[in-house]
Amino acid sequence: MKVTVGVTGGIAAYKAAELVRALQQQALDVHVVMTAAAQQFITPLTFAGITGHRVITGLWDSDGQVPNAHSAIEHISEAQSTEALIIAPATADILARLAHGMADDFLTTMALAAAAPLILAPAMNVQMWEHPATQANLEVLRQRGATIVAPESGHLACGMLGEGRLAKIEDLVRTVLDVLHRRHDMASETVLVTAGGTREAIDPVRYIGNRSSGKMGYALAEAALFRGARVILISAPTRLDPPSGCKFISITSAAEMRQAVLKHLPEATLVMKAAAVADYRPRLRAEQKIKRTGPITIELEPTEDILAEISNLRKPGTLVIGFAAETERPLEHARDKLARKGVDAIVLNDVARPHIGFDSDRNAVTFLTSTSSQELPEMPKRMLADRILDEALRLHRPSQVMAEMNAVSILANR
Numbered sequence: 001m002k003v004t005v006g007v008t009g010g011i012a013a014y015k016a017a018e019l020v021r022a023l024q025q026q027a028l029d030v031h032v033v034m035t036a037a038a039q040q041f042i043t044p045l046t047f048a049g050i051t052g053h054r055v056i057t058g059l060w061d062s063d064g065q066v067p068n069a070h071s072a073i074e075h076i077s078e079a080q081s082t083e084a085l086i087i088a089p090a091t092a093d094i095l096a097r098l099a100h101g102m103a104d105d106f107l108t109t110m111a112l113a114a115a116a117p118l119i120l121a122p123a124m125n126v127q128m129w130e131h132p133a134t135q136a137n138l139e140v141l142r143q144r145g146a147t148i149v150a151p152e153s154g155h156l157a158c159g160m161l162g163e164g165r166l167a168k169i170e171d172l173v174r175t176v177l178d179v180l181h182r183r184h185d186m187a188s189e190t191v192l193v194t195a196g197g198t199r200e201a202i203d204p205v206r207y208i209g210n211r212s213s214g215k216m217g218y219a220l221a222e223a224a225l226f227r228g229a230r231v232i233l234i235s236a237p238t239r240l241d242p243p244s245g246c247k248f249i250s251i252t253s254a255a256e257m258r259q260a261v262l263k264h265l266p267e268a269t270l271v272m273k274a275a276a277v278a279d280y281r282p283r284l285r286a287e288q289k290i291k292r293t294g295p296i297t298i299e300l301e302p303t304e305d306i307l308a309e310i311s312n313l314r315k316p317g318t319l320v321i322g323f324a325a326e327t328e329r330p331l332e333h334a335r336d337k338l339a340r341k342g343v344d345a346i347v348l349n350d351v352a353r354p355h356i357g358f359d360s361d362r363n364a365v366t367f368l369t370s371t372s373s374q375e376l377p378e379m380p381k382r383m384l385a386d387r388i389l390d391e392a393l394r395l396h397r398p399s400q401v402m403a404e405m406n407a408v409s410i411l412a413n414r
């Protein structure tokens with residue numbers, strides 16, 4: 001399996017050689033890309049000697065003038081053939097350039113072109129690390145799905161004491177193995193995800209809706225796709241672009257969502273109902289826009305409980321996971337839903353907490369089953385999506401997941 005190590009220009013660049021060696025010891029085919037600054041700290045020859053591969057040091061030929069046909073597209077072929085790109089050390093400069101989508105050297109160009117997971121191991125002076133600009137850039141990259149291996153605290157090359165030292169090599173190796181493992185672990189799954197808030201028409205221009213942005217559901221769809229699953233995303237209206245590669249079905253109301261879910265349920269091995277579905281709809285939809293003539297009463301009728309229905313209809317072996325957004329006594333209400341709807345797990349959102357949940361880029365949830373409760377702390381929704389999928393897989397095929405996790409930790413500990 002091919003992985004690429006990107007080396008940027010910091011004092012810790014010499015540790016990248018140790019990292020390359022350690023990755024090779026895991027039977028990985030390691031390739032190295034260096035920035036111009038990295039070559040001031042360590043020579044390409046060191047990496048060529050260790051890997052047995054040519055080290056890529058720039059977009060252009062060595063004369064710096066004319067790109068040949070091969071080098072002009074090399075970043076694309078490298079990007080497509082690698083299974084993971086780890087940048088270690090990652091300087092403040094590369095974080096800024098990646099966060100802004102720049103493509104002014106081979107490494108940044110490759111990072112943009114790569115579909116493979118990106119792992120960043122920052123190392124720098126403590127003040128540069130703590131600077132709001134660096135932290136903001138990291139947050140942008142995290143939101144886009146990059147895995148960040150935070151630096152450690154200790155004595156830094158600059159003589160200062162604090163956070164900024166490259167993470168331990170064994171932690172970097174473990175992260176690479178973990179990411180590689182996740183990359184294909186859902187290849188046998190068809191995941192049906194619902195997302196967004198349904199709209200129940202009152203008249204031709206008005207509806208009853210809710211605050212769901214669809215971000216949580218879209219993050220789940222993207223994470224599952226990334227891990228090799230086939231994904232069917234059934235979405236109420238949102239402002240988001242569906243992740244490329246999924247089967248996308250656009251619906252508006254709870255009734256339309258029900259129809260689409262029932263149609264595709266037989267294909268699904270895993271159902272994640274992240275959508276906020278209306279519990280009530282107007283019993284009658286006015287034919288014309290309702291005029292303002294004084295107080296009116298809209299009679300509401302309950303919608304069908306799709307989640308409860310599919311829990312009964314699913315074929316054996318299909319895992320069904322519901323979501324619950326609660327504003328009071330969250331655990332109590334979520335446990336009640338778990339039992340009442342007959343689902344395998346409930347992902348509980350305490351939406352009374354500020355800055356997370358509805359329409360936020362971050363979230364914190366409790367993954368609840370009839371026998372366990374796992375807190376997943378606040379993090380970007382895309383990262384949380386992976387953690388939720390990890391929990392779902394643990395439930396779905398416990399023996400296989402445990403065996404694979406053991407295999408990964410044996411490899412990482414070797």
Ligand code: PMT
Pocket residue numbers: 194196211212213214215216217254273274275276277278279303304305306307308321322323324325337349351357358359360
């Ligand atoms: O979309 P975001 O802005 O990212 O916000 C994410 C979220 C908070 C919307 C999401 O993570 C979440 O919690 N979704 C469920 C919200 C909800 O309305 O829960 P509920 O308690 O009303 O419903 C419980 C479960 O039953 C849900 O899985 C829901 O999809 C399902 N349901 C509800 C009503 C209904 N008629 N049919 C259903 O299938």
